[in-house]
Amino acid sequence: MKILFGVQGTGNGHISRSRELVTALREEGHEVEVxxxxxxxxxxxxxxxxxxxRVLKGLTLVTYKGRMNYIETMFQLDLARLMxxxxxxxxxxxxxxxxxxxxxxxxxxxxxxxxxxGFGHQYAFCYKVPMARGSIFERYTLLNFAPARYNxxxxxxxxxxxxxxxxxxxxxxxxxxxxxxxxxxxxxLPFEEVExxxxxxxPFDSHExxxxxxxxxxxxxxxxxxxxxxxxxFLRDLRESSGVVCNAxxxxxxxxxxxxxxxxxxxxxxxxxxxxxxxxxxxxxYGMTMHRLDGDVLRSWLAKPGSEPLHFSRTVRxxxxxxxxxxxxxxxxxxxxxxxDCGKPE
Numbered sequence: 001m002k003i004l005f006g007v008q009g010t011g012n013g014h015i016s017r018s019r020e021l022v023t024a025l026r027e028e029g030h031e032v033e034v035x036x037x038x039x040x041x042x043x044x045x046x047x048x049x050x051x052x053x054r055v056l057k058g059l060t061l062v063t064y065k066g067r068m069n070y071i072e073t074m075f076q077l078d079l080a081r082l083m084x085x086x087x088x089x090x091x092x093x094x095x096x097x098x099x100x101x102x103x104x105x106x107x108x109x110x111x112x113x114x115x116x117x118g119f120g121h122q123y124a125f126c127y128k129v130p131m132a133r134g135s136i137f138e139r140y141t142l143l144n145f146a147p148a149r150y151n152x153x154x155x156x157x158x159x160x161x162x163x164x165x166x167x168x169x170x171x172x173x174x175x176x177x178x179x180x181x182x183x184x185x186x187x188x189l190p191f192e193e194v195e196x197x198x199x200x201x202x203p204f205d206s207h208e209x210x211x212x213x214x215x216x217x218x219x220x221x222x223x224x225x226x227x228x229x230x231x232x233x234f235l236r237d238l239r240e241s242s243g244v245v246c247n248a249x250x251x252x253x254x255x256x257x258x259x260x261x262x263x264x265x266x267x268x269x270x271x272x273x274x275x276x277x278x279x280x281x282x283x284x285x286y287g288m289t290m291h292r293l294d295g296d297v298l299r300s301w302l303a304k305p306g307s308e309p310l311h312f313s314r315t316v317r318x319x320x321x322x323x324x325x326x327x328x329x330x331x332x333x334x335x336x337x338x339x340x341d342c343g344k345p346e
Contacts, residue, residue, distance in 0.1 A: 001095045001324075002031045006105030007050070008146070009039035009058070013251030014120065016231075017154070017167035017316075018100045019049060021119060024320040035089070037104050046231050056085045056104050086111065096323070099146050106146035116148040117328060119319065121250035122273060124153030127161035130280040134272035142272050150328040152319050156254055156310075157284055162331045164319060164338050165312040166254030171235060173314070180261070180306070186241040187211045188234075188252060191268050192293065198224060200293040207302060210237045242306055245298070248274035248289070253281070260309030263287030264301045313341035 005022055008014040015036075025032050034050040037058025047053065086107045091097070097109040100120040109116035118126075125131060125142055134142075153163040183206065189197050190213040201209045201224055210225045212234060219226045227233060238244070244256040248267035256263050265281055267274035267289065278289040286307070290297040318338040321327075327334065 002093050003033070003323075004091060004094045004097045004105055005032050005034045006097065006099040006102030006146070007034060007036045008101040008120075009036045009044055009055070011249060011251075012045075012229075013249050014100050014102075015044075015047065016169060016251050017120065020167050020169060020316045021098075021319060022050060024316040025323065028320050028324050030324070035102065035105050037085075037102055045229050057081050058085075058102065058104055082107075097148075098323075099148055101146045103146045106148055109148065115150070115328070117150040117152055117323070118146065118148030119152045119154075121154045121166075122146075123148070123151040124155040124161075124163040125273070125276070126151050126153060127159070127163055129155055129159045129161060129163065130276055130283055132272050132275035132279055134275065138270075138272040150331070152322070152331070154250070154254075154315065156257055156280065156286065158335070158339050162335045164315050164335055165342055166251070166258070167315045168255060168258050168312050169235065170314075172239070172255055172258060180242045181208070181240050182242050183207045184237075184241045185209050185302075186234075186237050186244045186246075186261075187213075188244070188246040189213050189266060189293075191247055192266075194226070196293055200295060200298065203295060204298065204302060210241070212237075243301070245301075248277040248281070250277060253277070253287070254312065257286055257307070257310045258312045260307050262301070262304060262307045264298065265289045266293065267291065311343050313338050313344075 003025060007018040022032050022034060034053035035056060036044065036047065036053055037056040041055040085104050089104060089108045091108055091112055091114055094114055097105050097114050097116040098119050099106040099116060101122045106116060122142060154166050155163045156166060185207050187197065187209050194214050197211060205223045208223050208225065210227055212227050215226045215228050217228050238255060241261060243262040245264045246252050248265040253263055253265065263281065263286060265278050265287060267278040281287045282289060288301050315338050318334045322334040
C-alpha cells in the first residue's frame with residue numbers, strides 16, 4: 001500500500017511516535033512517504049529516518065512564558081500558502097493518508113477524497129475522555145485542526161473508549177531494567193523561559209535537575225545541569241531519573257508512566273489539550289499538576305515516593321496490523337488487544 005504520512009513538526013512528541021509507526025509500516029512492506037510541517041527544516045532534529053520526506057510551512061502555534069499567544073498565532077497564519085501546499089501536494093497513487101495532527105495532508109485527504117486516518121493523542125478527544133472546558137474556539141481548533149475519516153487516538157487510559165495506549169520508543173522497553181537515581185530529576189519545560197525554570201529549581205539543591213528546553217548547549221551550574229537537544233541523551237536521562245517535571249503534553253508523560261517515573265505537570269496556559277491532560281492525570285491519580293512554576297508544589301512533589309511502572313504495550317504493532325489488514329472500521333478489536341497486553345513486564 002502507498003501511504004502518505006503527515007507529521008506535525010512543532011512538537012518532539014509527534015516526531016517521536018510517528019517515527020515508530022513509520023518504521024513499523026515500512027517493515028510491513030508499505031511504501032511510506034512523509035510530509036513534516038509546522039517548523040523550519042533547519043530547526044528539526046533527527047528526522048533522517050523519515051526519508052523520503054518533504055518539509056512544508058503548515059501552521060504553527062505561538063507561545064510566550066508558558067501561555068498560548070493567540071494574537072501572535074493569528075498574525076503568523078499564512079492561509080494562502082497552506083492552501084497552495086494542499087493543492088500542489090502530489091497524492092497520485094496514494095491509498096491512505098495518515099496524519100499525526102498535520103493539517104496539509106489532512107486537508108488534502110478531504111479535498112481529494114482519499115481515505116485518511118488520524119494517529120495521535122489529539123484524536124482521542126473525538127471520544128469521551130477527560131477534557132477541559134476551554135473556549136468554543138479552543139475546542140473547535142482541537143477537533144478540526146487536522147481532522148481525519150478514521151481515528152487511531154492515543155491516551156494513558158482507555159476510559160472505556162476505543163483509544164489505544166501511548167506509543168513508547170522501542171529503546172524504553174529495555175530501559176525498565178535500568179535502576180533510577182533517587183535524586184535525579186528530568187525537567188522539560190520548553191514553553192518556559194530558562195531563567196524562570198532556574199529560579200524554580202535553584203533552592204532545591206538536594207536534587208540533581210537535568211534541564212532540557214530553550215537551551216543551545218550543555219552546561220552545569222551546581223545541581224542544575226542544562227542540556228541541549230539530544231534524543232539519545234534525553235532518553236538516557238529519562239531512564240536514570242526518579243521523576244519528571246514537564247509540560248502537560250502527551251508523549252513524555254506516557255514514557256514516564258511506562259517506566260514508573262513520578263510526574264509533575266505544568267500545563268501550557270490557554271492550550272486546551274494540555275489543560276485536559278492535566279485534568280486526566282489528576283483524575284487517574286497518575287501524578288501532580290501545577291498551573292504556574294510553584295516552588296511549594298515542587299517541594300511537596302519531591303517528597304513523594306516513586307510510581308509503579310504501567311508497562312504499556314507496543315501500540316504501533318497493533319496500529320500497523322490494523323492498517324495492513326484494512327480494519328479501519330474495526331478499531332475496537334485492535335484497541336482491546338493492545339490494552340490486554342499492558343501491565344505485562346517483558
